[in-house]
Each structure stands twice: as C-alpha cells, then as structure tokens.
Amino acid sequence: MAPTSARPRKVTLADVARYTGVSTAVVSYVINDGPRPVAAETALRVREAIDVLGYRPNTSARALMTGSTGIVGLIHPGTSNPFFGEYGDAFYKVATEAGVALLTATSAGRADTERALIESLASRNVDGIISVTSMTKADISGIRNPRIPLLFVNCPFPIPGYQTIGPNAIDGSLRVVDHLLAHHGHRQVALVAGGTRSEEPEERQLGWLEAHRRLGLAAGPVVRTSYTADGGYDAIGSLLDPPERPSAVFVTSDLQAFGALHAIHDRGLRIPDDIAVVSFDGTEASAHTWPPLTVAQQPLHSMAAAGVAGVMSDAAPTHTLIDMNLVLRRSCGCEPP
Amino acid sequence: MAPTSARPRKVTLADVARYTGVSTAVVSYVINDGPRPVAAETALRVREAIDVLGYRPNTSARALMTGSTGIVGLIHPGTSNPFFGEYGDAFYKVATEAGVALLTATSAGRADTERALIESLASRNVDGIISVTSMTKADISGIRNPRIPLLFVNCPFPIPGYQTIGPNAIDGSLRVVDHLLAHHGHRQVALVAGGTRSEEPEERQLGWLEAHRRLGLAAGPVVRTSYTADGGYDAIGSLLDPPERPSAVFVTSDLQAFGALHAIHDRGLRIPDDIAVVSFDGTEASAHTWPPLTVAQQPLHSMAAAGVAGVMSDAAPTHTLIDMNLVLRRSCGCEPP
DNA sequence: TTGAAAGCGCTAACAC
C-alpha cells in the first residue's frame, strides 16, 4: 500500500531549516525568492533539502499570513449543458494562465442556489468570486455583499455595485436574423425563446424584433419554452402545426436548437429547404449537427479573460458587452466553404 | 461603489468574543457546536454578535489548526467535451452532498499535464485528489506519490498503490455490439476506435471482438482516429469508400459518433437502413442526434459517488469496475418507444 | 546575508 505507507509526517519549513542549518527566514526567502537576498550557495543547499525531505509549503499557513488564497470561486449552471461546459473550459484556461486556482460549484441555473453559493464560497476565503449567472433582474436585490470582489458574467444587464460582463446579445441576434431576412430573402422569422429567466422581453428577442423592424417586416410567431433540447423539440410542435408554417426560425440557444432539429427531422421536413434554422451560442457541437447550425457565437474566451482580470483587479462596477461572431453554416441555406 | 466601501476590515473571532464579552474559546465552541458545551443564552448572544459584525470564519486559519481544508482536487480533461462535462456535474453533485468543495483543473487529456496538476493540487493542501484520468499504462510509472489520497476514475486498468474506478467497458461494448449482431442480424460490425491512449487493444475493442467471437462471426474492419467529432467524421470516410460497405458500426465515443453521423448524412446514406450506428458514453446529447443514438451508457453518478467516497475514506487500493447501461434508440434500428 | 521572534486567526487542551 504505497501511498499510505509513504505518508509519514508533514515536513515543515522548520524541518528544512533545521536540516540545512539555517533559519526559517532564509528558507522562506528562498521559496519566495525574496523579499531579502540569499547567498547563492545557501539557496542551493536549501533547495537540496527541500528535495531530499520532500517539503511542500502549507498553503493554509501562507494564506493565513498573506491574506490571499490564490483561489477564485467560480459558480456556474453546470457543465452538462455543453455551452456552459465550454464556458467553464474558457475559465480554466484563463485562470491557469493567470496563476489562480478555481474552486467550482454549480447552481443548476437556480438563482437561490447561486446566491447561497456566493455565501458559501465567500466563507471559504476565496480571493474573489465569478458567477456565470442565472439571475433575472428580479433576483439581484437578493444578493448579499460577500465583502470580496464579486463579478457576474453571462449577465445581460448591469447590476448596481458589481462588475457585469455579457455578450452583446441584441446585436448578435439582430445579425443572425438579418442574415436570414436580407441574405436568404425570408419575409419572416419565427422565434423559439427561453421562458425561464424573465417576463420582460429579453435581448435575443429584442435583436430578432429589431432585425424585422429595420427591413419594415412584421416579426413572426414566438414560442417560449425552457432552455433544454426537449424544450426546443416541443416548441417546434406548436410552430409547425398551424397551416402557415414559418420558412425560418431563430432558436435562442444551441441546446434548444438541437431539439428543434430533431423535431423537424421527425416530421420529415428538410432543413433548410422546408425550414431554415439558426441559433444562439455557437457551441462546438453546433458544427456537427445535421445540418450544421448557423449561429451567433458567444465570445467565451474574451468574456472569461475579462472576468478573471476583473475579479483579480477588483475593478470598479461597470457593465461590459462583448461582440458576438456570426458563423455561417448549412442550416440557414449557406453552402459549406 | 458598494462592495468596496463595505469592505472595511476583516472581522475576526476575537472581535466577536470582545463584542459579546466572552472568551474566544466560547465563540469557537458555538461556531463548531463543540467540543465543549455552551449555555444556551450565551450561544444566542454570540450568534447575534456574529450576525451584527458580519463575522465569517477564516478557513485558512481553521485548516492550519485542523489539518484539513474540506477541499478535494478534481482533475479532468475539460468540460468542452460534453461527456466530461456531464462527468464533472456528477462530481459537483456528489461532492456538494458530501460537504466537500472541489478545486478543479483541466488536463486537456494530456498525461503530463495531469501529472503536473497532481503536484500542483497537492501543494494547495487539498484533502485528496480525484483524477478523471487520461493516462495510459505507460504513463502510470510517472506518477509521483502526492502524500495525500489520490484516486483515478475513468480508469480501465488497476494502478498499483492507488484506487481506480472505471466503467465495465468490455461488458458494455460487448452488449451493444451483440445487440447489433444478435438482435438486428448484422453479420459484422465495423469499429471506429480512439487511437490516442494506447497501442494495446483497449477494452472497448475487446468487447467488440468478443461479441463477434461468441457468435462465431469474424469481426469487421477497424479504423483508429482521435476522440473528437472530426475524428469520427474522417473515420467514416475510410470505412465507406471500399466497395463493401459495412452494414453497422460501433463508434467508441459519443463525440466521435456525432462526427460519424454527420459524415454519413453528408454522403446521403440513411441511418440505420444503409448503416446502423451505435456508440459508447451515452451523453444527454446522444438522445438528440439524428437519429438518436443507441449507446452503452456510462454510470457517471455511481462512479462519481464511488470516487468521492473513496478519496474521503482513503480506502485501500482496489480496482472497481461499474456496469454500464444499454440504451436502445433509433440509430441501431430499434423503434422509439 | 542571516537569525530571532512576533504574529496571521483559529482550535482545543487544560484550568478554574
């Protein structure tokens, strides 16, 4: 039983000092490369001792002294949703580059869980918290100030007192719907929207509306459903049943779009010939559906980078919107390159 | 700028004691509900003080005393892959229930990164490490004993000195391939396998082989490719080009299967009529491809639960294999329920 | 360039 037997007693910095025959201060200087200089020869002997004894600094003790854990809390809705999975990876990448570790917890998209998690992470003495938020405007009044930097990403609206970062969803939606209208000549685009976050018309819907308005067209039918593949599947039902079937549909998330594609295939309709489909998110999977999806793609890396930089600098409250990319694939009627 | 202005000075346990007019010991007893009793009335006043002052225990100081952080390190290949995203969620769920926090890092599926991450997490004084491993047998000799409980999941083979947990991949593969052979009457099933982890025939291939052997059939062509959707896409090319096209194919991961479906559609072939497809993993997305995929499904929750329980108890090294589920959908030729 | 020593905030003997 190798691991257990090889776990005798914690080696401390004092052990290293004793072994080397120097003071604990010197060992600390060597480990941290400062704040005082150490003779090259002494430093060498210290490093040897560290190696021989298998010393590893105790981060709790260090954090107790310095007041910083080097850990940032990350709250997100859960990585089962491929979109949030990719969101998570963007954060891991950026955080690693920035030298911070991520203490992660999942909210399952529930605002009350998210709020509880903020408390819970704050009490773990993280240096800051990034929340990939699921809150609506109604929820923000319930946020208790955690007394550490707290920042919200995936956030379409500003929250007084906190930094918020989100995609420019109105513009992204407008562009992908406009592509259907202006480029492919549809007269109207139906909307499959999420219904869970808020009663008020949200950004994706506003962009869809605006695209029609600019061309003097009447915006088409709206179906609200949950942000799930099943939701998308069901939504298509109510959209295709009426005698006048829409010629194109904008689905406000990839996950819903996956279900929508499934439902359309089930009815034996062709995409994009019978009905064109575009969506919002631009996950990797959206490139491998049948047909591949034309999407407004979220700038995950930029948002993650802004998020990590934001908590670490504890910058002043601002609302940052980052532009989305339009990715053209088969589902809108464009030919593959 | 609410958050900053409201962050004056850290409130310590001593502050609470002073405010209440008791000793620090009593406050500690109240917080930890022991180890000594406290008068109900005193406890009440302490709790009031905690509330009024907004006291939050410093976990670093506590960890320094108790020697335990309440944090477990989780290494995984990255949540962009929906399968590992779901794997991650299973861990978050189980960990939350067990009252431990997860310090997460991603290996991108690289064994050397995984090894470095074990070191890095160990030096963060986590109570244990769970690695959703990407190591081959050749890599295990490079593991340095981190002197804390270390356990590998997603691990098809035992690793001397460590707990290992994996799906019963041979049996799962055997069953899904047998379904194609015995139930749908195929004479041969082609294999699209991963090529990245090892040279030796791995479990999924062994199960596929065994299914043929048991029925006295000759196992069909094998294509090796990366564990990506693009890999699956490309693999189908070499499989469908020869004059004799296989009537069924077993793809060893959902991600590859997504690409495979895409490639088959691109060639205008029908699934399952022209070629049946089954795969391995059983992600949520596999229920929403076109057609929905028949899969050998990994028991994520069971494996996560075993993993968390395993590190926390620091149990003796064992190799645990957990049975997979066979999920029948359209892609093999079965009708939807 | 190095050493001695004072804590960081908390827990848990041990006294009373």
Place this chain on the structure above:
DNA sequence: GTGTTAGCGCTTTCAA
C-alpha cells in the same frame, strides 16, 4: 460553562 493559552506553518520586520 467559561477563560487562558499554546501552538498549527508560515512571512517578515528588525537586529545583528
């Protein structure tokens, strides 16, 4: 039931 106090392992000032 409550108070006193000695550390946990580390960083860093101050003196040498």
